[in-house]
Amino acid sequence: MTDKKLLLIDGNSVAFRAFYALYRQLDNFTSPDGLHTNAIYAFKNMLDVVLRDVDPTNVLVAFDAGKITFRNKMYDDYKGGRAKTPSELSEQMPIIKELLADLGIKSYELPNYEADDIIGTMAKKGAEKDFQVTVVTGDRDLTQLASDHTTVMVTKKGVGELEAYTPEHMKEVNGVTPTEFIDMKALMGDSSDNYPGVEKIGPKTASKLIQKYGSVENLYDHIDEMKKSKMKENLIKDKDKALLGKKLATINCDSPIEVSLEDTKLQAINYEQLRQLYERLNFRKFLAQLNNEEAAGDETPSPAESYQYQVLTKDNLDLVVNPDGQEVSFYLAMLGENYHLASFEGFSLKIGNQIYVSKDSNLLKESSLQSLLEDKNISKNVFDIKRTYVGLHRLDIEAEGLNYDMLLASYLVNNENNSNDLGEIAHLYDEYSVKTDLEVYGKGKKTAIPEDNEFFKHLAAKVAVIDKLKPLLLNKLKEHEQDDLYETIEIPVAFVLAKMEIVGMKVEAPVLIQMGNDLAVKIDELEKKIYSQAGEEFNLNSPKQLGHILFEKLNLPPIKKTKTGYSTSVEVLEQLRRKSPIVSEILDYRQLSKLQSTYIKGLLECIQSDGRIHTRYLQTLTATGRLSSVDPNLQNIPTRTDEGKQIRKAFVPSTEDGYIFSCDYSQVELRVLAHVSGDEAMQEAFKSGYDIHAHTAMKIFHLASPQEVTPLMRRHAKAVNFGIVYGISDYGLSKNIGISRKQAKQFIDNYFEQYPQVHEYMDKAIKLAREKGYAETIMHRRRYLPDIHAKNFNVRSFAERTAINSPIQGSAADIIKIAMINMQNKLDELHLKTKMVLQVHDELIFDVPKDELETIQKIVPQVMQSAVQLDVPLIADSNWGKNWYDAK
Template sequence: MTTKNKKLLLFDGSSLAFRAFFAIPNFDTFVNKNGLHTNALFAFHSMFKTVLDKEAPSHALVAWDAGKTTFRTEMYGDYKGGRQKTPAEFREQMPFFNVMLDAFGVSHYGLVNYEADDIIGTLAMQAADQGFEVVIVSGDRDLIQLARPNIRVDITRKGVSQLEPYTPETIDEKYGITPQQIVDMKGLMGDSSDNYPGVTKIGEKTALKLLHDYESMEGVYDHIDEMKASKRKENLINDKEQAFLSKKLARIATEAPVEVSLDDIVRQDIDVQALMTFYKDMDFNQFMSQLLDKTDNQDLLSEDWEDVDYHYLSQADQVSAELFSADTMALYMENLAKNYHEGQIEMVAWGSKDQIYVADANFILKQADFQIWLADVDKKKVVYDAKRSQVMLSKLGLDFAGIQDDVLIAGYLLTAKDLSKDLAELAHEFGIDQLAFDESIYGKGAKRALPEDQETMASHLARKIAAIWQLQSLTQDQLASNEMLDLYQDLELPLAKVLAQMEIQGVRVDRKQLETMQAEFDVKLGELENDIYQIAGHDFNINSPKQLGKVLFEELELPVIKKTKTGYSTAQSVLEKLQGKSPIIDYILDYRQLAKLQSTYVAGLQDFIQEDHKIHTRFQQTLTTTGRLSSADPNLQNIPIRSDEGRKIRKAFIPSHSGWKIFSSDYSQIELRVLAHLSGDDHMRDVFQAGQDIHQSTAMKVYGVDSNAVSKNMRRNAKAVNFGIVYGISDYGLSQNLNISRKEAQSFIDAYFESFPKIEDYMDRVVQEARDKGYAQTMFNRRRYLPDIKAKNFNVRSFAERNAMNTPIQGTAADIIKFAMLAMDKALKEKNLQARMLLQVHDELIFECPEEEVPVLEDLVPEIMASAVDLSIPLTVESSYGDNWYDA
């Protein structure tokens, strides 16, 4: 490698990772399937990959701070003092940065007693001396002191997406000094972020003037006697010692005892498989798709690829019962649509362990012997996604029975991961690498299509059948050894059939009601627009942050709360802080809320109404780590209910027949009741058994007041911490939820545990059990393995402990409503009722029934749901009914 081609890229990991966390402030929207916050990793990755691709370095390293104690803290004990405690949501992400860097082939390094800056300074100077071009990337302007003719320092502006380059020329243009004089400037003015003082009352402007006159801090003090008497001179004299100390603190070490050489940090090739695994673990689907676009997918497969023997049936072949004579056979039906309620089955594969068949769907699905086999309950089938299979066949009028195993559900229970997008993901999870990803066969996005070569698709499906058989053997053995067969056979597998029936049934939606609401919302939005324009004094684009920011902060002169790289922030959190400053704020907040309801639900739901006037949502059974069900296409669990306008959307959900009613039943505070049962806390048990308000009781306990003294705000805070405890909330998370300081939030959490000591004891106990067993589990043996529960790294260990605490609570609550759904399905059939279960939304079950069956359901549903499982705490169920979901 010639000197001309040598380029060293140095990343200030500690600075950039922290900035990345705050670059995406809505951290709770960036959480992977395992509950890990991923906002910092996501933002860091975006910036890191962009710079890596742009600079194309021959050598690269990400430097990390090795700890809070350095040679600078020995010099000055308050160095970097006063900084707030690092948010737990950021700490839990830290161990995964190096996992990402390893996959990218980029070195990383930390040095005890030194900061990342010192590692960068030392390597930068070494490389510059050897003729390298050096690029430094940081969020800390202190590093611009390292700029040299062949060293460029790029500093992040707002967030991490934009970089501002610093060279000796740009520093001279901006400050009128050299890079080496930056430490003199810092010595005079100090640094509030690093908490060293400088000279009293000297800021950047004054420091620069002194350096323009005297060149260095030493020059300033050499000429101190020549200065006129002034308060500034007095401060310079009085603070001389701390000024020189500050200069020492500001100077980046360029001869630190760094143990890595330039030869050690040569940039390596990307480890495609490792990077793909990282993306999957973090749920970074966008990045995974980009990687697939640029990668030969064969790289993602093992080298020991073996062809699978199969027989392709054509129109000329004779189809007979002999093809389906085996007692147990595997089946997969290929449908390229993202939503299996749409599209069509293109090709079908089935077979035993000894013989696999593949046929075009238009041919095989019409064969009588195939249809008979599908419907025969005694002919056992092993599938990947039983619910999907049942729904697709039902749409063709075909019965499907005899499902013995579903490897998707089994794999989900064993891994607690969403592996529903591609059978290859599930196969790779269990070490079966001989199966290509669907995207490598069909493409993705707009390019997704059948391959031109039919044999390619047939071979792919044959391999899927082989993979299903391998997975069936592996997963059944593991379920048995993990004592999860009952959970699998008695709950999840039969639930798939119930959910399929609910999806097939669908829920009727009154399009006219939505159209009427759409027209009403248009009128209200117009009125709000006029109110906003009247206060502003002119029309403008309310949806443009730039135009809105100009109106609010320049024309109306409202206080600026936050700025972004493009101007004033007009985010929801900013506007909420401005409430009461001007009536326009309330109008804008109302406008935004209504506009979102209009686009996402009132208008958006209409796109999902099918020809039968129903919406057929997909219940996602294998998505969450807690076992909770969710829905998609559309997501009916997220229809807002906190505003009256949001609740009214439910008016459009109506019974399928005239004279029928919508009937709703939901559990009351099920997770807190599970917590009371599992913890055995006497106070919490007494509250529930007496039928009292748990949030009011908590407020009384924590605040030490009687019931009459509990304010709405006190109850609100108590409610937040009650549910926060279930989710392992930190002081930072609670402070964000309640808009209070982290100190206040921690005090509230401490007071809560003092009031409910058995809950804290329970949390400690489940963490210890997880350490002993290596996993946490629900009452029904749903497991979540926690291999990091004994990790030496504090951040890794803390994240595992948090999962150990909340898994039994959330998972048990999820299991309970699933048992209730099975019991309800059985009861409705046994009593020969016409009532049908339509939806499951969080802790609520929604039915439709003839009006004459309402009294039956009023007794039956609460009884079934309350007795679904046996707890020491009563499960309370509230029911109601009406002409639509809103009235119910």
């Protein structure tokens, strides 16, 4: 194989992918002077990986010179439908080019041509000179360049994963050769580049035609031989579009570029310039790498420091020193995300400066280690309290003294970063001594334990970093006035959740199985009705076949088209519901099929050997602080249809004569809104015990008494009340309740006329977010809003709505967490056998023995209603029954 290797990078598409790969962390990536840096950072990370893997002798990064190219002369509206590049990305492009220059990498752009044409031309030149060429892009159009000399690497997820396209892979994926792919594109068109193809020809049909005829031109040479069909008519009608599409899709491999292969040779890195750039951008990770590179010449950087450790076995446990009042750091390693089921990998323990590691988690059950973990007088730092507590419980160890949680601390400091990988979190704080799990386990993350030495190093680094970053994170919490939120809410609720998860909830499998059988009968009946109306059987789960039936055979009006044909989304079908009874039946079929597959089958698979479902609560997933349930998601069991509600009948108390008790807050978010806005009219409504939706209806419809409020008026008022909480527009409200935009605007105007201080709160919330860069709950939970100053109206508007909503939704989330903590304390104080088993946003569910029901009926509403003191009363409504369904 040749030693000459040419790497060609599609600068614009990779930068675009890089920008959106870290878009959620946009606020984390700003330089001291306010420049966004997420695209630069991700681009550099991608570059490091590609340079390592390809090891090129020559590199060129090609950029688009502008929007107008020779293709616009062929077709005026070429790429006309593309949205404007976000200003947050545009401002980073010059810096990416500066970075490339400092790294000794040539970049180039050519007026009137696209980056694709530069790459195509250079790939051709490279192949002619016997270079092995690698193209890196986010655009599959460039796969037409794949050949024996050229491999095209296309980004799959962000810029972290690449898919290699060779001629063989092209044939496997598309059924055509790279050059035939151009003809395939010509027939199907390209919505991204905004040029049309032949009507109703999608990828599969285009591929079959080109496989048969070899090219667009040959297809039209033989078009008369084709049987009469609608497709043939469309091919004839759109011949000019197909031929034009081929010209537009073809990369110009003979562009008049003024750069030679010699110009693309990798040059020496300008370390001084690069250092200044990294300092300017506050890229401390890359500065650390730079120091290592300079110290080691051109050797591969290795910024990780190595920690000394002692491998523990059953024979040398006496080596573990007595903590003697010192804090202990501990990490329990498990193979898999679901720590209720994951196998144990081992552990690491840090006492003073000594680190101990082992692959044998059963050692923790030895008396010396178990007593250490169960001693409440020994403070222990861990990565994730809930995960650690549950894991140790599985080993019959009741952990005590867990008082620091690195995951929760980092989450509160920046809740836009919701990674649960210790290495990734450490890197956010410039600590690179610990690798990410992806770096250690590879792409098959958490499927196989690495070799001993590497694994022990990884364990040692993890426990060391938990200890090392503790002061930094706690100081940041204190600076943000979040130390109280951390200590009195998040840490205590982690223990509450751990205990809830361990208890789980009893589920009667036979009830679910019978429901599944009943659903199967209904689904079968619906299928027969649908086939009867369609006049034929077809695959109901195929959007293409369904689209053919609805829009071609039954001639229903198409609402929306996709790249592959007609859209048959729920949104589209809802608009067509009144046009034909088949549409309602299709919607019912989908709903029941989802219940069958997702909930009946899904829940049955999650029942563990004890007859219970042990859901996991994600404490660090949402930016608002709301808890999320997974494995399975018990917060998402449908409630709008009776069939969905029936599923709750399978959730039962643990004792035959026991009860399921449910208690949920009444309109907690609106009560928080009344509190934070200080609106006198809204506060008076809650203090007087009015139905807030009826009260609002009186206001917006100018009625004299509640008796005049109709059910429809109340529904509209309810939509306005909750819409205002989410910063709804008149357009959004009009769509939600099916009224004109003018009416919706009038409703909102009337609302603000009656609740003027709510409007003042909204304006103030946006103003504060602009000043501070974040919104804040009553308990000082922060939601960072990097887009609050965005030039793009839609992006900025979303940030403004978030600034309004986050303090309300986040405060409601804090309130239910406080209620859970207080409730668990009350259960412990009274030595009750009742268990809190589920949290569904504003609702708490309990498994109650018969003889404790009367007590629970009194104390649960009391505890929930006294969780916090607002300017309006908190109300909690309760119910109970022999299953969760009856308790609602």
